[in-house]
Amino acid sequence: MDKLKTDRKRNEYKKQIVDYLVSRNLRGFRETFLELHPTDQVELFHEIERSLQKQVLLFLSPAEFADLFEGLELEDQLTVFEGLSYQYAVSMFNTMSADDVADFLAEIDTDRSQDILSSMDLEEAKRVEELMAYAPKTAGAIMTKEFVRLSVESTAKDVIAELRETAPDAETIYYLYVIDQQQRLAGVVSLRDLIISTPEMTVEDIMSTQVVSVNEDEDQEDVARLIKEYDFLAVPVVTPDKRLVGIITVDDVIDVLEEETTEDFDEFSASRGATDLSLTAYTAAKKRAPWLIILMFFGLVTANIIGIFENTLEQVVLLAAFMPLIMGTAGNTGTQSLAVAVRGLATGSFERGGVWKTVKRELGTGVMLGVICMLVLMAIIYTFYDNDFTLAFIVGFSLFAALSVAAVIGATVPIIINKFKIDPAVASGPFITTFNDIISLMIYFSIATSLLDRL
Structure with missing residues (x-):
């Protein structure tokens, strides 16, 4: 019964949003569409006609559309990308997570991807290029570089103030990773421990030095197994000399598990690469x-x-x-x-x-x-x-x-x-x-x- 109500409500939202798009009602569309969960936005965008999808692009800023674009399947991303203006696409990539940008650019023509990278913000482009340099299916290839770094000298009060500024751009703030002066992983602070600490306590007093991490070249399937075994929400990625270079979150691992399961199913059925229903x-x-x-x-x-x-x-x-x-x-x-x-x-x-x-x-x-x-x-x-x-x-x-x-x-x-x-x-x-x-x-x-x- 609850599912029927949910489906009915979603259909009502869809009809309302379609009416706003057809009538070019910018305000009504934005008030209704932006209230939806990103998953519902993606599903609705996928269901509407192509002409109305173009209208959505006109009604949303590149930053707003970035969340929707990240939720699309690769095939749909490629189709939508062909209809974006160059400047709109560059602006959108500047606001997306570096790992999602790297995944997408790896699927398009090398010349086009290099052209886009040259037009992006230097810092953001650098993050993307670093991720694209890793071998496929390794920890480095699936990690994100948007995370919060702490120094041991910071106090709990300072960290909470910093989170108010940096948290919106971070992939997750449930785990905060502590680094030393050489950028090496020194410890981890959970958000819970941070909140219950007194404002004057330093990160060094709060943090745990027993940190489980993965090497940047480790196989993604091994990373997924580790996160599952420890019930982590995220795991830090380090270089051989223990420098912290990124984190892998549980949502990335879910994608890995789906990919590996599909691959194993292909092998089991002796039909590698042929189980995708979108194939001709x-x-x-x-x-x-x-x-x-x-x-x-x-x-x-x-x-x-x-x-x-x-x-x-x-x-x-x-x-x-x-x-x-x-x-x-x-x-x-x-x-x-x-x-x-x-x-x-x-x-x-x-x-x-x-x-x-x-x-x-x-x-x-x-x-x-x-x-x-x-x-x-x-x-x-x-x-x-x-x-x-x-x-x-x-x-x-x-x-x-x-x-x-x-x-x-x-x-x-x-x-x-x-x-x-x-x-x-x-x-x-x-x-x-x-x-x-x-x-x-x-x-x-x-x-x-x-x-x-x-x-």
């Missing part, structure tokens, strides 16, 4: 084709295995009926173990519990699943196939062995890949499934061939 059919097909061709060659290996055991199949054609069952079940079991292993690597739980503990657990799981499936399948085959115990044993025991091996393969392959500093998600579901198909067929036909004289 041609582009999606072009990205998926290489993976399908590779898997097709793996499929040829499966076909060759069947050819090797052709004589066994000719003598007992009924064996072919159970091939899909054994291959499919083994593939599913391997994919389940793969998910466990990749998640363990991503969350760092392997480091706490040990790799072999997880592998042994998956082996035990595979064995128990194999026993259960073997007994059920043997009972079904024995009942419906003329009480043929030998056939039931061949299929059932093959399934047991295939599931046991598949669980181990699904757990160990991503661990081995991770040792070579490759994303473990590359050991994707389709690859693990195809590999387990090959192994399960080898097990099935080997057992069947050895017991062929009893069928």
Whole structure:
């Protein structure tokens, strides 16, 4: 019910704002639109017609539109950017967070980005260029340089007075970082500790010197894991000599987690870069084709295995009926173990519990699943196939062995890949499934061939 009320109210706001835009009612538009939450502003801007979007630009200053622009998806940002005047765009970038500007300029033509940087405020342009110099997906690339620095000599009263001036431009003020004369990270002061301190207390008396920080070259996924583990709102970024160069906030980490999850999902489905619904059919097909061709060659290996055991199949054609069952079940079991292993690597739980503990657990799981499936399948085959115990044993025991091996393969392959500093998600579901198909067929036909004289 509350959601219906919220949606109804938002629709009323949208209709009202659209009416203001159509009638060129500047005052009415600004009073209504600027009261909305930035997220609602972005959603409304995305829903209205392109002609009305241009009208929004006329009614908002570059600084006001900057908040809206930051909330747009990259594709929408690029579209809107093409419609901005050069001076309007430069003014807008001057008021945006340096990390958001750096992210956007990295996506456009180098000459255009350099032209914009040369027209921006020198100090702001310098911050952006420093961020753009970092390698992608590192702590330096996702950090922000808008944060509050404190010196150890400042008093609580001085800091609070300073916050009144600097807080509006800072990414967050819940953590205030203390630096020494060499710009090295010396401590951290929480806003709570600052407020409850007496005005005369110095920062040195208030601050905590046990500061958790990340190196500027650290992988963004490791940073996200650290912030999640410590429940931080922000974490400082330092150089190898401990100079404080920026901070990473929890909202940046959420973006990282979404990006990494999408990337892992792409790897799992063997469709890297092709899951974006905005892609054209041609582009999606072009990205998926290489993976399908590779898997097709793996499929040829499966076909060759069947050819090797052709004589066994000719003598007992009924064996072919159970091939899909054994291959499919083994593939599913391997994919389940793969998910466990990749998640363990991503969350760092392997480091706490040990790799072999997880592998042994998956082996035990595979064995128990194999026993259960073997007994059920043997009972079904024995009942419906003329009480043929030998056939039931061949299929059932093959399934047991295939599931046991598949669980181990699904757990160990991503661990081995991770040792070579490759994303473990590359050991994707389709690859693990195809590999387990090959192994399960080898097990099935080997057992069947050895017991062929009893069928």
